Amino acid sequence: MKLGFDNDKYIKIQSEHIKERIAQFGDKLYLEFGGKLFDDFHASRVLPGFHPDSKLKMLMQLSDYAEIVIVISAVDIEKNKVRSDIGITYDMDVLRLRNEFESRGLKVGSVVITHFKGQESAKAFRNRLKRLNIKTYYHYTIEGYPHNVQLIDSDEGFGKNDYVETSRPLVVVTAPGPGSGKMAVCLSQLYQDNKKGIKAGYAKFETFPIWNLPLKHPVNIAYEAATADLNDVNMIDPFHLEAYGKTTVNYNRDIEIFPVLNAIFEGIYGENPYKSPTDMGVNMAGFCIFDDEVCREASMQEIIRRYYASYNKLVEGKAEESEVNKIALLMQQAKITTADRKVTVAARERAEKTKVNTAAIELADGTIITSKTSSLLGASAALILNAIKHLAGIDHKVKLIPAEMIEPIQNMKVSYLHGNNPRLHTDEVLVALAMFSLKDDNCKKAIEQLPKLSGCQVHTMVMLSEVDRKIFQKLGVGLTCEPVQKK
Numbered sequence: 001m002k003l004g005f006d007n008d009k010y011i012k013i014q015s016e017h018i019k020e021r022i023a024q025f026g027d028k029l030y031l032e033f034g035g036k037l038f039d040d041f042h043a044s045r046v047l048p049g050f051h052p053d054s055k056l057k058m059l060m061q062l063s064d065y066a067e068i069v070i071v072i073s074a075v076d077i078e079k080n081k082v083r084s085d086i087g088i089t090y091d092m093d094v095l096r097l098r099n100e101f102e103s104r105g106l107k108v109g110s111v112v113i114t115h116f117k118g119q120e121s122a123k124a125f126r127n128r129l130k131r132l133n134i135k136t137y138y139h140y141t142i143e144g145y146p147h148n149v150q151l152i153d154s155d156e157g158f159g160k161n162d163y164v165e166t167s168r169p170l171v172v173v174t175a176p177g178p179g180s181g182k183m184a185v186c187l188s189q190l191y192q193d194n195k196k197g198i199k200a201g202y203a204k205f206e207t208f209p210i211w212n213l214p215l216k217h218p219v220n221i222a223y224e225a226a227t228a229d230l231n232d233v234n235m236i237d238p239f240h241l242e243a244y245g246k247t248t249v250n251y252n253r254d255i256e257i258f259p260v261l262n263a264i265f266e267g268i269y270g271e272n273p274y275k276s277p278t279d280m281g282v283n284m285a286g287f288c289i290f291d292d293e294v295c296r297e298a299s300m301q302e303i304i305r306r307y308y309a310s311y312n313k314l315v316e317g318k319a320e321e322s323e324v325n326k327i328a329l330l331m332q333q334a335k336i337t338t339a340d341r342k343v344t345v346a347a348r349e350r351a352e353k354t355k356v357n358t359a360a361i362e363l364a365d366g367t368i369i370t371s372k373t374s375s376l377l378g379a380s381a382a383l384i385l386n387a388i389k390h391l392a393g394i395d396h397k398v399k400l401i402p403a404e405m406i407e408p409i410q411n412m413k414v415s416y417l418h419g420n421n422p423r424l425h426t427d428e429v430l431v432a433l434a435m436f437s438l439k440d441d442n443c444k445k446a447i448e449q450l451p452k453l454s455g456c457q458v459h460t461m462v463m464l465s466e467v468d469r470k471i472f473q474k475l476g477v478g479l480t481c482e483p484v485q486k487k
Helices: 007-025 041-046 054-060 074-079 090-103 120-131 182-196 218-226 238-244 252-269 292-315 321-333 342-354 379-392 403-416 426-436 441-447 466-474
Strands: 028-033 066-073 107-116 136-140 170-174 200-205 234-236 249-251 358-362 368-372 457-460 478-481
Touching (some): 007 054, 007 200, 028 182, 066 074, 066 090, 066 182, 074 090, 074 107, 074 120, 090 107, 107 120, 107 182, 120 136, 136 182, 170 182, 182 200, 182 252, 218 234, 218 292, 218 321, 234 238, 234 252, 238 252, 249 252, 292 321, 292 478, 342 457, 358 379, 379 441, 379 457, 403 426
Parallel strands (some): 028 170, 028 200, 066 107, 107 136
8 A cells, every 4th residue: 555644754743843832832732632642544544654543652752741631521421422433432431541541651630521510420420530540620611602702711711610730831632522622621721820820822733624735635625524424614714814825724613713712812811822723733744745646545535435434324314414415525526436446346346247245355456356145155254255365375266164164153143043144244254264274274374364454445235234344444444335225
């Protein structure tokens, strides 16, 4: 897979730039961290060469300067809100994030529970954190936030919140997901620090959209596709254009909130140190792209993947039609269709010939392998076997798992477990393969090829079960499915 992003350069210049921003303000910098600090797979897909944990490694360069504050909304605690990508609730993710950060040598100073209005679930969570010796603070809902600036910049607004005690010059404010109140925590701290005579500043770290790429660059369009459910829209930053005469890219929510932020900063400092939303950012990713064509192509493929993911959710009743329509419009802007995804074309062609469900995978060298549903195996399970046989140099006619060994498993699934589908799923095939590898060299060779599937692309002609989707995810495969449910 071709690379287009210099990860080492990114870690170096990003950490240096943050140090410069700390020095700009004096004593302390509150850095609102949007997106994921690690496991940022979207960034690694659209910027080939970007490591999913790059931002975490960058912060590790600043470990002597930094401490982390994790923010969670009491509303999300009460609703048991779940992170869709990893399937755990936000309150559990706070503990996961803390453990991950501290295992990398980063200090987690405290947790802030925002939007607090006496919710019992939030109180219970705070008590749980206390038992773990984690400092926890309440920040309250402010009536009319963010537009009632007079109330916000007062002792009845930000002044009413618990003051978060910090000890390092860089305070990274992060959260399990959007809408947690990270910005309000930063601004509340600025208000209270100013009253205490502490010289503190604020900056924002959002990887996307990349401010110094063109508005309609595929990397930025891919960000819009990724946030179609939030209805984010990339825009030219009018404040930056007016102040400096330079065109930069930001997104609608930051641009819309900037006049309010400007008023809040003026209320705290007497003047705003920033002339535009772009000024507030510290992202240096755009300076680390060394092959623009590679990043363009990767981003266009990501847009197509997002389209399929959104369409699948619509069919399952988990998304609105407007979300799918928005990504379809973004595909038009990028001048791409689903036919620009090679595995989609290959799977469709095989389906037209065989008249059954099919799947296709593109390997790292560009080879396309296809499969079809049989009486024994689903198309996805057959695809994995076909792909690893090819990679191991095993003749396609060789049966790694004999039919007579599959039939007893099918009988168990249908007769005893009362299943409707006798065909083996991907996980069942891999378990069977592992068992046969003890005595069969071909099975052993095939299993050894599984890591080579990471980064490969797959398309199936029907939507897969959760089990199959998770297997492909664990293998590091980029999966898309036709928005057709299995019959």
